Amino acid sequence: MNYSDEFRNREIVRGLAERIAALTSGLSRPLTFMEVCGTHTMSIYQYGLHSLLPPQVRLISGPGCPVCVTPVGYVDQAVAYARRPNTIVATFGDMLRVPGSSSSLMQERARGADVRIVYSSVDAVALAAGHPDQQVVFLGVGFETTAPTIAASIQMAARQGLQNYFALVAHKTIPVPMQVLSSDPDLGIDGYLCPAHVSTVIGGDAYRFLAEQHGVPCVVTGFEPADIMQGVAMLVSQRVENRAAVEIQYRRFVTWEGNRQAQALLTEVFTPVDTPWRGIGVIPQSGLAIAEKYAAFDAAKALPVAVEAPREAAGCLCGEVLKGKVAPCDCPLFGKACTPEDPVGACMVSSEGSCAAAYKYGTQGR
Amino acid sequence: MDSDLILLGHGSGGKLSHQLLEQLIIPTLSGIPLAGQNDAALLDYDGGRLAFTTDSYVVDPIFFPGGNIGDLAVNGTVNDLAMVGAKPLAISVGLILEEGFSRRELGEILAAMREAADRAGVTIVTGDTKVVPRGKADRIFINTSGIGLVRHALAIHGANARVGDKVLINGTIGDHGIAVMARREGLEMEADIHSDCAALNHLVAELIEEGEVIHVLRDPTRGGVATTLKEIALQSEVSITLDEAALPLKGAVRGVCALLGLDPLYVANEGKLLVFVAAEAAERVVQRMRRHPLGKEAAIIGEVTASGGGRVQMETLVGGLRAVEMLSGEQLPRIC
Incomplete structure (x- = not known):
């Protein structure tokens, strides 16, 4: 077993599709499940899973694309740092093309700004160590999977005594907005495919309140096609049996308690704050800001920049797409004014964005 | 957004490159229609046909596992001539060097060019060398142009895919892009x-x-394969269906792609070709390719399923169906 081929096995996937079809055949209404995480959305499109599911099962994409839920104002801040003299902006590649109010990091780079793509926060620290005469601002965007690595980079910079490494963080936590979405009557969410990687950190227990207090079935699900089909089958079973529980499909990596070491790192370096989610609004205690103890590494505090007043692009329905209320292809800008080459909203940019997935992999089976 | 800026994505070979070509470069310089755009131009002379092509190489790093910028520059131009069915005759070499570049490394690159030319059976007949101040170029850029002779009367071009054709490839996909990327990073x-x-x-x-x-x-x-097939689908006005399970792919390449979030269908190749063959000959042609040293892992990876549409779709590993579009933005800059 090599833990990847088996989960892309055609016969296994077909068997699960048949089981889902059999389980849902007697239902009086279709079931709507939300895949919270952008990596699920990508995988579902990439393997054409919509075309394998019966019409009684509808999958909608959720807010689990970190770049997509980051407000325009954050991009404007990053652009301001890119324009700042003697400053290197280090970022994961996804942020490069996200449009701000009037520019993007890619445009700033073409104009001469020093914007570097890194594959790890450790690389950003190394960049700071290698350029002592410049300020390095690392863009920390992401959920509980990414946040511990930014926390670790801040501790690493502190240990090395670096005074030119700063993080501009817009980290968010996953379970809280799921509660907001499940109480939205327009959405009528019948169950959640909970994220795979985030759950390796926070553990299955983090979703218990959703099942126990809000009656929404939750299945922590892996990213391979057989994982996703099995996760859907487990959600359908809960609905058919009238149960609401947290179950872990992705048992090969996710435990109930999660990664204690990573959780401790988050508690040490960050503090929970109220934070704005693009399209959803401010959600109390759903963000992570750099704790006072590490304020010297917080770009927002230690290296303030003037930022223009953020402007959202007219007509962009990213917000509705992120809540699962509008399918990408139903946005009037989709594929016309908004394409991956010339994106209007972040959902068309990110490799985890549902508009990018729908544009790249088509809408067959939807 | 400022649309005056040239972005790295304009050199990706994907959608932005096509837009720049179609909106600015081709209309200004020549006006060749889409159906006539191929890897090399075909020129009539004296009742025969000459193929002519040019390409510039800016790969970073200049030395990578399996080659360097020199043999890449020769092979790339030889391949562009070969793709119109021409026998390559002669190529030119234009070198742009950065002040301070190493003579030893230049020597290694030139030796690789000579060796690649000998292996391909072409002669390097003319060239030019320029040096620019430090920082005005990145070590070495190479342009090669080539001419070849078309001796057959066959119609081999991007607008000639026909319904029923099988799509063949001579081996594993994505090796070049991932080798360069892995070394660079x-x-x-x-x-x-x-x-x-x-x-x-x-x-x-x-x-x-x-x-x-x-x-x-x-x-x-x-x-990569995705963008090239989409180009052919548009030029030939046909729809193509790929079979993901049939795509030859090295496990290590798949692994790196998964790690970096890349799709191997969009990763560059420098020794692969796609062949559209009439269905009845496909099995014979694939067997013939497998007997050649550069075609041992040749496979039938898809077929032309309908006329019109200009669509490429893929039956996925698990039996689902999805669309295949051109590369968007920059997946891997400076890969060749």
Whole structure:
């Protein structure tokens, strides 16, 4: 077993599709499940899973694309740092093309700004160590999977005594907005495919309140096609049996308690704050800001920049797409004014964005 | 957004490159219609046909597992000539060097060019060398142009894919892009991934012997197999269906792609060609390719399923169906 081929096995996937079809055949209404995480959305499109599911099962994409839920104002801040003299902006590649109010990091780079793509926060620290005469601002965007690595980079910079490494963080936590979405009557969410990687950190227990207090079935699900089909089958079973529980499909990596070491790192370096989610609004205690103890590494505090007043692009329905209320292809800008080459909203940019997935992999089976 | 800026994505070989070509470069310079755009131009002379092509190489790093910028520059131009079915005759070499570049490294690159030219059976006949101040170029850029002779009367071009044709490839996809990327990013891997950089003209010469059953030849370089097939679908006004399970892919390449969030269908190749063959000859042609050193892992990866549409779709590993579009933005800058 090599833990990847088996989960892309055609016969296994077909068997699960048949089981889902059999389980849902007697239902009086279709079931709507939300895949919270952008990596699920990508995988579902990439393997054409919509075309394998019966019409009684509808999958909608959720807010689990970190770049997509980051407000325009954050991009404007990053652009301001890119324009700042003697400053290197280090970022994961996804942020490069996200449009701000009037520019993007890619445009700033073409104009001469020093914007570097890194594959790890450790690389950003190394960049700071290698350029002592410049300020390095690392863009920390992401959920509980990414946040511990930014926390670790801040501790690493502190240990090395670096005074030119700063993080501009817009980290968010996953379970809280799921509660907001499940109480939205327009959405009528019948169950959640909970994220795979985030759950390796926070553990299955983090979703218990959703099942126990809000009656929404939750299945922590892996990213391979057989994982996703099995996760859907487990959600359908809960609905058919009238149960609401947290179950872990992705048992090969996710435990109930999660990664204690990573959780401790988050508690040490960050503090929970109220934070704005693009399209959803401010959600109390759903963000992570750099704790006072590490304020010297917080770009927002230690290296303030003037930022223009953020402007959202007219007509962009990213917000509705992120809540699962509008399918990408139903946005009037989709594929016309908004394409991956010339994106209007972040959902068309990110490799985890549902508009990018729908544009790249088509809408067959939807 | 400022649309005056040239972005890195304009050199990706994907959608932005096509937009720049269609909106600015081609209308200003020549006005050749889409159906006539191929890897090399065909020029009539004296009742015969000459093929002519040019390409510039800016790969970073200049030395990578499986080759360097020198043999890449020779093989790439030889391949562009081969893709219109031409026998490559002669190539030119333009060098742009950065002040301070190493003579020793230049020597290594030139030796690789000579060796690649000998292997392909072409002669390097003319050239030019310029040096620019430090910082005005990145070590070495190379332009090569080539001419070739078309000796057959076959119609081999991007607008010649026909319903029923099978789509063949001569081996594993994504090796070049991932080899360059892994070296550039300093990724250490258990399995070595080497560029597939190679001259395809001898393999093409064998395919030409198959005659009229060969309809399209094209090397899936920047933008990868996905972008190249989409180009052909649009040029030929047909729809193509790929079979993901049939795509030859090294485990290590798949692993790195998964790690970096890349799709191997969009990763550059430098020693691969896509062949559109009449269905009845496909099995014979794939067997013939497998007997050639550069075609051992040749496979039938798809077929032309309908006329019109200009669509490419893929039956996925698990049996689902999805669309395949051109590369968007920059997946991997400076890959060739």
